[in-house]
Amino acid sequence: MKRFVSFLTFLLLFLITHAQTEFPTPLQITDNLYEVGLDGCNTAFLVTDSGVVVVDAGISPIDGWNLKAAIESVTDKPVRYVISTHHHFDHVGGLQVFTPDARLIAPSGWYNNVTGSGAVIANGFVAEMQNGLDQYSVKNAPIIDHFLENKQFAEADSVQAIINFYNNYIDSLKIIRNMPPDIIFNKKHNLVFGGEEIRLIYPGPAHTGSDCIVYFVNQKTVHVGDLYFEKSFPYLDGPSGASIHNWIKVLKKLSSDRKNKHFICGHGHISSTTDFLIMRQLLIDMKAEVKVAKEKGLSVEETIEAVKMEKYSDYPSRDLLEKNIRWLYETMK
Numbered sequence: 237m238k239r240f241v242s243f244l245t246f247l248l249l250f251l252i253t254h255a256q257t258e259f260p261t262p263l264q265i266t267d268n269l270y271e272v273g274l275d276g277c278n279t280a281f282l283v284t285d286s287g288v289v290v291v292d293a294g295i296s297p298i299d300g301w302n303l304k305a306a307i308e309s310v311t312d313k314p315v316r317y318v319i320s321t322h323h324h325f326d327h328v329g330g331l332q333v334f335t336p337d338a339r340l341i342a343p344s345g346w347y348n349n350v351t352g353s354g355a356v357i358a359n360g361f362v363a364e365m366q367n368g369l370d371q372y373s374v375k376n377a378p379i380i381d382h383f384l385e386n387k388q389f390a391e392a393d394s395v396q397a398i399i400n401f402y403n404n405y406i407d408s409l410k411i412i413r414n415m416p417p418d419i420i421f422n423k424k425h426n427l428v429f430g431g432e433e434i435r436l437i438y439p440g441p442a443h444t445g446s447d448c449i450v451y452f453v454n455q456k457t458v459h460v461g462d463l464y465f466e467k468s469f470p471y472l473d474g475p476s477g478a479s480i481h482n483w484i485k486v487l488k489k490l491s492s493d494r495k496n497k498h499f500i501c502g503h504g505h506i507s508s509t510t511d512f513l514i515m516r517q518l519l520i521d522m523k524a525e526v527k528v529a530k531e532k533g534l535s536v537e538e539t540i541e542a543v544k545m546e547k548y549s550d551y552p553s554r555d556l557l558e559k560n561i562r563w564l565y566e567t568m569k
């Protein structure tokens with residue numbers, strides 16, 4: 237938990253320095269499909285004649301409200317379906333903004349995960365956010381005083397606005413509810429709606445034990461959730477049922493996709509089939525380095541020390557690498 241919390245500290249600093257106080261502009265991918273990058277994750281929405289289909293909704297209800305405002309800047313059609321790619325807190329916290337009217341679709345196992353490890357992580361996240369914001373407020377109090385003494389009211393307001401925004405953000409995290417999906421599927425689900433076909437595939441355990449790939453068939457666009465991490469160490473969520481072996485296979489399959497043109501991922505830019513191969517190689521390298529260390533008889537701590545992953549020395553989130561090594565070591569036969 238402690239190591240994951242240090243990742244949250246990193247995320248908090250990122251959030252404070254990239255404070256999103258207004259709703260983001262939707263990025264148009266095709267005629268009627270958009271990506272919206274929130275604080276928590278990259279979401280997508282498809283506008284059809286019968287209503288809107290949303291994929292993921294960010295960390296908190298504030299993210300959800302921002303996403304709703306972004307959708308309303310494009311269409312006045314109501315959101316009818318919201319699809320969750322997986323249970324992680326940075327993808328599900330805004331879902332409740334849509335669920336009074338929209339039907340929630342998620343893969344089998346999602347709800348158990350969201351109310352289990354997902355909930356624990358979300359609670360830890362609130363405490364860590366509060367702690368980080370307290371430190372930020374203390375550090376910035378003399379800066380605000382300095383601005384006020386010099387009658388730089390706009391500058392003082394802009395620092396105070398960030399503090400106020402994150403106070404509201406934390407309040408909104410505290411009201412997150414976990415809702416069971418209206419539609420649960422095992423291997424696949426075909427949603428035919430508003431003249432569009434949306435194919436949902438459970439690819440087997442990979443990033444978590446309940447991931448879902450969303451194919452917008454008519455739009456030739458795929459939302460891969462967190463099955464792809466752009467130039468950073470991925471997170472293998474072992475407790476929820478992740479599998480590095482199958483994740484490697486899934487990325488191979490995604491890399492050979494010639495039908496689709498656009499690939500939206502949970503974090504990072506629009507990706508390509510070549511990107512999937514690069515990340516696949518990272519997983520292969522990570523698995524191989526842990527295997528070599530374990531076969532030499534190294535302990536788990538020695539393995540963490542020995543696995544360098546030098547090809548990826550500029551990748552952030554090395555605390556996630558350590559977490560992954562530990563889990564791989566303990567589960568490797």
Ligand SMILES: [Zn+2]
Nearest residue numbers: 322324443462
């Ligand atoms: Zn995730």
